[in-house]
Amino acid sequence: MKKTMDRRQFLKYGGAGLAGLGLSALNVPFFRMGKASAAISSNAWQFGVMSDTQWKSTPGGEMTCATGIIDALNEQFIQQDVKFVIQVGDLCNNESVNGVRSMPTRAEHSQALYDAGIGFFPLRGNHESSSTAANELPVLFPQTLGQGSNLYGATNFQPADISGLVGLTYSFDYNNVRCVMLDQFHRKDGTDYNGSSYNDNMVDQVDWVDAMLSSNPEGNHSFVFAHKNLIGQNHKDNLFGGGLTSNPGPRDQFLTSLYNNRVGYYMGGHDHMHHRSLVYTADGSAKVSQIITSSNSYKFYTPRSGDDGRETPLQHELYTVGYYIVTVDGPRVTVDFYSSSHGQDYGSVSLYACPSFAFYLRERFGYSLNGQQFEIAQGDSYTDVVDSYSGTTAKILDGTNGNSETDYVGRDLTKAVNTGWAQSDQVDDAASQIFTLWGMADNLSLYNGDLTGQLPSEDESQETDTYTLSLTYNPRKIRTSQLMRGNFAIAARNEDDEWVNAVDLNTGGTKTFKRGPWKSGYAVGTYGVDPSTKTVWAVLNHEGDFVAKLI
Amino acid sequence: MKKTILLFAFLSCVMILSPLANATTLTFDDLSTDSGSEVANPYMESDFVLTADENGIFYSWGSLSDDYTGSAAIYNDSYTDTILTAEDGSLFNLTSIDLSELWNYEYGDDDVFDLIVTGTYTDGTNISAYIALDLDFGYETIAFDDTFSFLTSVTFSSGYYQIDNIEASTVPEPASMLLLGSGLLVAAAISRRRTS
Numbered sequence: 001m002k003k004t005m006d007r008r009q010f011l012k013y014g015g016a017g018l019a020g021l022g023l024s025a026l027n028v029p030f031f032r033m034g035k036a037s038a039a040i041s042s043n044a045w046q047f048g049v050m051s052d053t054q055w056k057s058t059p060g061g062e063m064t065c066a067t068g069i070i071d072a073l074n075e076q077f078i079q080q081d082v083k084f085v086i087q088v089g090d091l092c093n094n095e096s097v098n099g100v101r102s103m104p105t106r107a108e109h110s111q112a113l114y115d116a117g118i119g120f121f122p123l124r125g126n127h128e129s130s131s132t133a134a135n136e137l138p139v140l141f142p143q144t145l146g147q148g149s150n151l152y153g154a155t156n157f158q159p160a161d162i163s164g165l166v167g168l169t170y171s172f173d174y175n176n177v178r179c180v181m182l183d184q185f186h187r188k189d190g191t192d193y194n195g196s197s198y199n200d201n202m203v204d205q206v207d208w209v210d211a212m213l214s215s216n217p218e219g220n221h222s223f224v225f226a227h228k229n230l231i232g233q234n235h236k237d238n239l240f241g242g243g244l245t246s247n248p249g250p251r252d253q254f255l256t257s258l259y260n261n262r263v264g265y266y267m268g269g270h271d272h273m274h275h276r277s278l279v280y281t282a283d284g285s286a287k288v289s290q291i292i293t294s295s296n297s298y299k300f301y302t303p304r305s306g307d308d309g310r311e312t313p314l315q316h317e318l319y320t321v322g323y324y325i326v327t328v329d330g331p332r333v334t335v336d337f338y339s340s341s342h343g344q345d346y347g348s349v350s351l352y353a354c355p356s357f358a359f360y361l362r363e364r365f366g367y368s369l370n371g372q373q374f375e376i377a378q379g380d381s382y383t384d385v386v387d388s389y390s391g392t393t394a395k396i397l398d399g400t401n402g403n404s405e406t407d408y409v410g411r412d413l414t415k416a417v418n419t420g421w422a423q424s425d426q427v428d429d430a431a432s433q434i435f436t437l438w439g440m441a442d443n444l445s446l447y448n449g450d451l452t453g454q455l456p457s458e459d460e461s462q463e464t465d466t467y468t469l470s471l472t473y474n475p476r477k478i479r480t481s482q483l484m485r486g487n488f489a490i491a492a493r494n495e496d497d498e499w500v501n502a503v504d505l506n507t508g509g510t511k512t513f514k515r516g517p518w519k520s521g522y523a524v525g526t527y528g529v530d531p532s533t534k535t536v537w538a539v540l541n542h543e544g545d546f547v548a549k550l551i
Numbered sequence: 552m553k554k555t556i557l558l559f560a561f562l563s564c565v566m567i568l569s570p571l572a573n574a575t576t577l578t579f580d581d582l583s584t585d586s587g588s589e590v591a592n593p594y595m596e597s598d599f600v601l602t603a604d605e606n607g608i609f610y611s612w613g614s615l616s617d618d619y620t621g622s623a624a625i626y627n628d629s630y631t632d633t634i635l636t637a638e639d640g641s642l643f644n645l646t647s648i649d650l651s652e653l654w655n656y657e658y659g660d661d662d663v664f665d666l667i668v669t670g671t672y673t674d675g676t677n678i679s680a681y682i683a684l685d686l687d688f689g690y691e692t693i694a695f696d697d698t699f700s701f702l703t704s705v706t707f708s709s710g711y712y713q714i715d716n717i718e719a720s721t722v723p724e725p726a727s728m729l730l731l732g733s734g735l736l737v738a739a740a741i742s743r744r745r746t747s
Contacts, residue, residue: 475630475709476631479628479629480626480630480653480711481610481628484618484656515656516658517659517661531664532659532664
């Protein structure tokens, strides 16, 4: 059941309490109602991602940087205890104001992160595309060269193999993650790959990207960041050129490299909206999970129709100010998207003042290197979702993708259901490995321009379609006499990270224990044990982490 | 005469050794409780020992349980093998056991609850029988033929079932019988020679 609470109450996240607010008296809350923390193990860590921070005028910004939003996000990242933050370009709106360069202002407003021991790794966007800005960025942010005092644990910096891109395109490692940062704009020496336009500037970087990804140690994650998108929703110019048909050969070579090297996400900005999709090569042989990051600027874009059929939309949210917390927990990665109203009536507006923010957890998604991904179209069954790990098999026995929503331009949304696993020894009395399901929820609906009010005003619902999950259990891990009393079941974590009966976290339904196998027609809240197949099962309408154990 | 001597020797073996073939039934009646309880491992009754392998635990349903068959029984609560031996290490014959499903609920057509009963001979070889429960809650008697004779141990494989009324009997080793029989024949022959 969702709980009501005081809007001004802070939540603790993982092991972090409230960080000191330091310079800021912003007191910006974030809310994560009814949701367990993304981390299971004590080795988990987080990094943050933010988007374009242009601003047009004061108040709310300085030197065309959205300093009000930047400061609020800094506070969020400090509270969320991230290790570093990545910004995917468009640091300012104008490179200079009355002859005074703007980027130093952006650099000043990363100091709060440094003071908290948090790294900041930026990219350029098209709003700082000149060769002047190309030379400026590594000076203001020497960490892009792997230099300076603000590395905070980032290591193994690899520069671009094009001299004009050193400090602009770069790769670094942190713990078990490799971040590959891509710059596609005018180079330091004023050159471009193919003449005076920077549109083709990714073509001669594809091999370097592949080298960075293929040399990442087995078992480590990799993410690729750039300003422009693989396929935009409003903008049709993209990472590989001015339109969707630009440079298809290098584009597909790039996508294939990301696919073969199991890149978790490609994240970009530019489009000022939250959008997730799967982007394919022309022949459909490879695909990449794309995230377009939510606006952190004064403006918000609206999607336009016109794609070439290579994109499967998963989810989006328009006209909100948002950020991303990426939790890395061994092979498992969870991304939490938080967003706030921009302070005005919902819609595509231009902001002239920095709003008061309240960030809500809008959606959670993820993947695991030891799991699988299943694309479930609207109306399709979830029963293809079957996965095994170290003696435990998880299956969805029943359930259908009942979502009927489209994106803004009318394309059906698909669910990318991801599975993942963690070792059972992280949970007391576990009789199975820990199984995670992501992608079952599909509830974002903030893309209707007719909506009114300051939205979002609450966490998004975590309710999924009704489905039946089964997990095999190890009979040596549970006393036979305890098996059929109703307190051995599929367990899930509540918002206090306590393992409870998974059906207790359903929305609605009646908790009912059954001996024996699941049968078609069992209502939500029914759960049971089938000793013949050594499985536990439950009829659920939420996702998360699950394990077979005594409750 | 020779036939008479042989017959006399055989009958003597039987008469001498028959008190040693100790047939008994483990009923587990002493485990009867209302609410059910753990049972000591190993469990001993009527000169036989049941052991839950790997330091497992036994349990017995109480008479108030929905899963009580009407007769106190025992089951392995740790999902390990259960091993039957004679308390003094004697060889024994396994005659029959009563087996029941562990839980009283409506089983499906696809459900399988089964076990393998393995008898071990003195030379280390085995004889096995596969048993699938009939899924009709309550006891069914499983009888064993004479291949389950002269065993050092019987192992009931891990699984979900409860056991009652184990019928078994200790027996001397066949070699011992042969030696005794031979001795009686010699004694009879000597006696005959003296008489003639």
